[in-house]
Amino acid sequence: MGTVGTGTAPGRGLTWSLRGRGPDDVPVPADEGPPGGLPARQATGRGVRVCVVDSGVELDHPLVGPVESSWVVVKDPESGAVTVEPTGTGDTCGHGTACAGIIRRTAPDCEIHSVRVLGERFSGTGEVLMAGLRWAVEQRFDVVNLSLSTTRTRFAPELHGLADRAYFGRTVIVASAHNTPVESFPWRFASVISVGSHQEDDELHLYNPEPPVEFFGPGQNVSVPWLGGRTIRTTGNSFATPYVAGLCARVLSGHPRMTAFQLKNALYLSAANVHADPRPSTAAGDTRDDSEN
Amino acid sequence: MLTSPSFHAPGDAARHELLQSVVDVARAIFGAAASSVCLLDEEADELVFQAVSGEGEAFLVGRRFPAGRGIAGWVATSGEPMVVDDLSRNSSFDRSLAESTEYVPDALMAAPLISESRVLGVLEVLDPSPRRGRASVSWTCWRCSPGRRRRRCGCSPRTRRPPADGAWRANAARTHWSCSAAWSDCCGARAEGPYAGASRGSDGRFRRAGAG
Numbered sequence: 001m002g003t004v005g006t007g008t009a010p011g012r013g014l015t016w017s018l019r020g021r022g023p024d025d026v027p028v029p030a031d032e033g034p035p036g037g038l039p040a041r042q043a044t045g046r047g048v049r050v051c052v053v054d055s056g057v058e059l060d061h062p063l064v065g066p067v068e069s070s071w072v073v074v075k076d077p078e079s080g081a082v083t084v085e086p087t088g089t090g091d092t093c094g095h096g097t098a099c100a101g102i103i104r105r106t107a108p109d110c111e112i113h114s115v116r117v118l119g120e121r122f123s124g125t126g127e128v129l130m131a132g133l134r135w136a137v138e139q140r141f142d143v144v145n146l147s148l149s150t151t152r153t154r155f156a157p158e159l160h161g162l163a164d165r166a167y168f169g170r171t172v173i174v175a176s177a178h179n180t181p182v183e184s185f186p187w188r189f190a191s192v193i194s195v196g197s198h199q200e201d202d203e204l205h206l207y208n209p210e211p212p213v214e215f216f217g218p219g220q221n222v223s224v225p226w227l228g229g230r231t232i233r234t235t236g237n238s239f240a241t242p243y244v245a246g247l248c249a250r251v252l253s254g255h256p257r258m259t260a261f262q263l264k265n266a267l268y269l270s271a272a273n274v275h276a277d278p279r280p281s282t283a284a285g286d287t288r289d290d291s292e293n
Numbered sequence: 294m295l296t297s298p299s300f301h302a303p304g305d306a307a308r309h310e311l312l313q314s315v316v317d318v319a320r321a322i323f324g325a326a327a328s329s330v331c332l333l334d335e336e337a338d339e340l341v342f343q344a345v346s347g348e349g350e351a352f353l354v355g356r357r358f359p360a361g362r363g364i365a366g367w368v369a370t371s372g373e374p375m376v377v378d379d380l381s382r383n384s385s386f387d388r389s390l391a392e393s394t395e396y397v398p399d400a401l402m403a404a405p406l407i408s409e410s411r412v413l414g415v416l417e418v419l420d421p422s423p424r425r426g427r428a429s430v431s432w433t434c435w436r437c438s439p440g441r442r443r444r445r446c447g448c449s450p451r452t453r454r455p456p457a458d459g460a461w462r463a464n465a466a467r468t469h470w471s472c473s474a475a476w477s478d479c480c481g482a483r484a485e486g487p488y489a490g491a492s493r494g495s496d497g498r499f500r501r502a503g504a505g
Contacts, residue, residue, distance in 0.1 A: 055367060093367040095375075118361070118370045125370060148371055151410040179373050182407070221378070235376040 031255040043254035045107025050249050051141040052103065052242075053132045054096030054148065056089060056116035063101045063225035064112065072116040073132045082131040087116060094226040098234065099147050099242040101225035106203075106246025110253070113141065117148070126150040130158060133173070133186075137166045142252055145245040146192075147176040147238035149184035159186040167191035167260045172248050176241040177213045188212050193248065193264060195241040205244055207271035215267060217243040312344035315416070320346040324422030327396060329353065330406070332414035333360060333369055340365055340415065348396040348419065364403055365415045372412050374404040 018026070034040040049068075057067050072087035091097045100112050117132035118125075129150055136144045144166070150159070163186045166173050175187035177196040187194040190211075197219025198206055206216040219240030226232045244267070251266050252258060258266070268274060312330050320328035327347035331340040339357040342349075360366055368375050378400045398419040406413045 055370075092361050093363055095367045095371075118367065148373075151372060151407070153410075180404075184372075232380060233378040236373065238373065238375075 029257065031257045040254055043107075043250040045110030045246065045249035045253045047256065048107065048110045048142045048249040048252045049113060050103055050107070050110050050143040050145060050245060051113045051115060051136045051139070052096055052100050052145045053115050053117055053129070053136055054099055054145070055093045055118040056087070056091040056096045057100040057112065057114035058091045058094075058097040058225070058227055058229075059088070061097055061101065061225050061229055063231065064097060064104050065108075066112070067100070068111045068113050070114045070116070071132075071135070073128045073135070075128060082127060084115065084131065084135045089116070091227060092116070092118065094232075095147070095238065097226060098224035098232075098239060099145055099245075102222070102239060102242035103145060103246045103249065106243055107249035107253070110143075110246070110249040113139075126152040126155045130155055130162075133159070134162055137162055137169065137171050137173075140169065141171055143245050143248045144171060144173045145242050146173055146186070147241045149176065149178050149187055151178075151182055151184045153183070153185075156185045160189055160191075162186070163189045163191040170259060172252075172260050172263055174241055174245040174248060176237045179236050179238075191260070193244060193260075193267065195244045196237050197235070197240040203243065204272040205247060205267065205270070206273045207268050214264070215244055215271070216240060219243075309344065313346070316344045316346040319416065319418050323402075323418050325418045326398065326420035328416070328418045330414060330416050331365060331369075332406075333412060340369060343414070364401065365417060368403040368405050368415045369412050372405045372407060374402070376400075376402050 056072070057064060057070065059067055059070070070087050070090070071084050072089065073082060073084050075082045095118070096114060096116065100114065103110065103112060115132045115136055117129045129148060133144065133146065163173055173186065173192040175189075175192040175194050177187045177194055178184040186192055193215065194211070194213050196208070196213040196216050198204075198216040199220050200218065203218050208214055208216060217240030219237050220235050221233050222235065222239045223231055223233050224239060247267065247270075248263055251263055255262075255266075316328040316330055319325070325347065327345065327349060329345045329349070330343050332343050333339075334341050334357070337357070338360045340360050342353045342356045345353045358365075360369055364375055364377060367373075380398055380400060396419065400420055402418045402421060404416050406416055
């Protein structure tokens, strides 16, 4: 959606400053407000490309709808080469289908793409996840849903670099926090939108004032599509994540020029627990509200 | 990792006994129909039943299935636990695999067995007892009878909402320790089975009778 370069080298000579250039040289068109200042229509995710990096997505599931493209990461057992290839195999266990279904019901008009990083042989699981995520970032998807993480620290530096690259390239990685208290990646990085579960029945999201997990979404007893065109109910951060990914798709469809940091701020401002409460006055014992500010 | 599901060496018998006690206790704690431990055979890319308690106990040990398949496969590859309900109504979750074990559960909990970032296998609990407060049934307390529930716990079965004081919380496992803050106030629950005589503290952990 964005067109910002993702390279790490300075564009004009070896400087990171704006030497010799002024504001007119770096114009940034901001998103227009809604026409006539009226409230915007409900955004549906139209025009936003979302990639589900998971176990694949079942084709023709009625609760998922069209899957624009399906890919699989394959590792050659002999050469060790890792490639991303088109596939028609759908989903190997149901997890990716569940994530895609939650994205679909949250942002019904978005484009869903799938890259399968699970379901093949175990060797190099972290490597395959890495390759799938790297591929998704290179394809410049607007939103990448990653309800997975790796506990293997040797992948952490490369994942960190990839997450930062996605952040500046306007590919928003929405990453699930691990369900158990272990160190894993990339959800720990500030350049992704990290998601855990809350226990409310309602579909809402919360901001966590105590990161590293930044947002909570509905992840308990969630009805999700599963293999064979059916549904099940399940629990876990994996299912809170696509809800937030769907919200990102909706926001981006209404505000296509948003950067990743603006998007994170939009999620913060719209979180159910973020309120403009009366501010405490500097005078002890005195409080005032925000009505005149 | 594993080359054979059978136990030949002297240490294997001790390991089998340990795994069997794990699944027996897991099944007892959750009041479940079955519990099992499958370990990963990386070479064959298969999961192998190593210990089973309850349904399938007589014949499942040693049986193998593809490691990338089904919920256990996802848990093994992702290293994440998973809780699923309504499986039997939705027969496709990998019914062929479930039927090969001659038991199709309605619900299951699966957790990875992890050692130093490596997934060794999967611990599963099939059909944990609804009586013990699974949130999928309602916000019930496994010890409080329905007539006493509101008065004693303040939970609301009709709306499935926890009381405002936050004393109730359905956790990921949705087991009977979902009452997180006020066990003694709520029901004074005591454990059964192998933990008879123990009670749960506010943190959900068992405490032996008489212990702080």
